[in-house]
Amino acid sequence: MSGQVYGRVALIGLGLIASSMFWAMKRAGLAGEVTGYARSAETRGTARRIGLCDRVCDSAQEAVQGADLVVLCVPVGAMGPVMEDIAPVLKPGATVSDVGSVKRHVIDAVQPHIPEGVHFVPAHPLAGTEHSGPESGFAELFDNRWSLLVPVEGTDPEATARLRALWEGMGAHVDEMDADHHDLVLAVTSHTPHLIAYTMVGVADDLRRVTDSEVIKYSAAGFRDFTRIAASDPTMWRDVFLTNKDATLEILGRFTEELFALQRAIRTGDGEHLHDYFTRTRAIRRGIIEAGQDTDAPDFGRGQKK
Ligand SMILES: NC(=O)c1ccc[n+]([C@@H]2O[C@H](COP(=O)([O-])OP(=O)(O)OC[C@H]3O[C@@H](n4cnc5c(N)ncnc54)[C@H](O)[C@@H]3O)[C@@H](O)[C@H]2O)c1
Numbered sequence: 001m002s003g004q005v006y007g008r009v010a011l012i013g014l015g016l017i018a019s020s021m022f023w024a025m026k027r028a029g030l031a032g033e034v035t036g037y038a039r040s041a042e043t044r045g046t047a048r049r050i051g052l053c054d055r056v057c058d059s060a061q062e063a064v065q066g067a068d069l070v071v072l073c074v075p076v077g078a079m080g081p082v083m084e085d086i087a088p089v090l091k092p093g094a095t096v097s098d099v100g101s102v103k104r105h106v107i108d109a110v111q112p113h114i115p116e117g118v119h120f121v122p123a124h125p126l127a128g129t130e131h132s133g134p135e136s137g138f139a140e141l142f143d144n145r146w147s148l149l150v151p152v153e154g155t156d157p158e159a160t161a162r163l164r165a166l167w168e169g170m171g172a173h174v175d176e177m178d179a180d181h182h183d184l185v186l187a188v189t190s191h192t193p194h195l196i197a198y199t200m201v202g203v204a205d206d207l208r209r210v211t212d213s214e215v216i217k218y219s220a221a222g223f224r225d226f227t228r229i230a231a232s233d234p235t236m237w238r239d240v241f242l243t244n245k246d247a248t249l250e251i252l253g254r255f256t257e258e259l260f261a262l263q264r265a266i267r268t269g270d271g272e273h274l275h276d277y278f279t280r281t282r283a284i285r286r287g288i289i290e291a292g293q294d295t296d297a298p299d300f301g302r303g304q305k306k
């Protein structure tokens with residue numbers, strides 16, 4: 001419904017986010033032609049079979065030739081090498097963007113390879129699922145979710161405005177944020193929670209006697225949410241923690257302090273501390289719901305509508 005924003009868009013890395021972008025762009029007619037490239041022949045084959053991208057190319061350089069917008073949709077650790085590979089063939093005046101979950105590292109790894117006359121506007125859609133790969137995407141993923149733009153110093157405002165129009169056309173609300181602030185906020189709201197979920201499921205797995213039977217049988221609510229999060233792509237999350245190290249360690253430090261305080265309250269029978277704490281956290285959940293970020297717990301993060 002939105003009308004064309006870019007003539008040609010190239011998606012590098014054809015997983016959950018790229019495939020959702022493709023279907024969302026098609027839904028609103030936001031791009032004339034979308035080309036795509038993925039590293040493995042198997043993924044490229046799947047993409048061709050399901051009609052993901054108007055044209056699937058056998059190299060990243062071929063995919064980006066003539067593109068007005070190139071979006072790097074690979075794991076954070078692969079952004080720099082991919083950018084280095086495509087830099088020589090980018091069209092003058094083109095915009096390069098990305099969807100990485102960490103911003104400072106991506107900027108440091110990508111920006112040095114951006115050629116003169118090419119714009120760079122990093123971005124991060126705050127939407128996802130535990131699924132990955134070319135068949136996991138869906139057009140509604142970004143509906144009513146935030147997409148954060150993280151323009152670097154000196155970025156052409158027109159290039160930023162055009163990318164904003166694309167994300168809005170794909171259904172997202174758009175805000176701009178500084179890279180370091182982004183990484184700290186996401187360490188609190190996304191990265192550390194994932195690490196905690198991975199840990200909780202790992203602990204349950206260590207107690208084999210339990211996981212073999214009861215945990216699966218009785219995992220109705222809380223633990224099931226943890227297992228969904230802990231099923232997220234290992235490569236993606238390895239890269240997130242390796243590249244957002246300082247912020248994650250800072251938040252983990254605070255987390256363990258609070259955990260020890262709760263542990264002490266349980267040991268000493270300090271019910272007042274526990275009750276006060278849980279009352280405060282309950283209010284946060286209600287605030288999220290009132291802000292329109294409501295969620296069905298088992299599917300948190302999937303195409304929510306206001
Ligand atoms: N999954 C989420 O919830 C989510 C949400 C927002 C942003 N992100 C970010 O989006 C990016 C992509 O995540 P995704 O969930 O779509 O992952 P995904 O695993 O579904 O897809 C990643 C794709 O990149 C390809 N790839 C990996 N290394 C490559 C390389 N060197 N060259 C070319 N292709 C390569 C993989 O084969 C795969 O096709 C990541 O940077 C991630 O941090 C993910």
Ligand SMILES: O=C(O)C(=O)C[C@]1(C(=O)O)C=C[C@@H](O)C=C1
Nearest residue numbers: 101126127128129130190300301
């Ligand atoms: O719902 C999920 O599966 C997600 O974890 C999505 C989620 C998140 O933490 O909210 C994960 C990583 C991203 O960079 C953005 C979104």
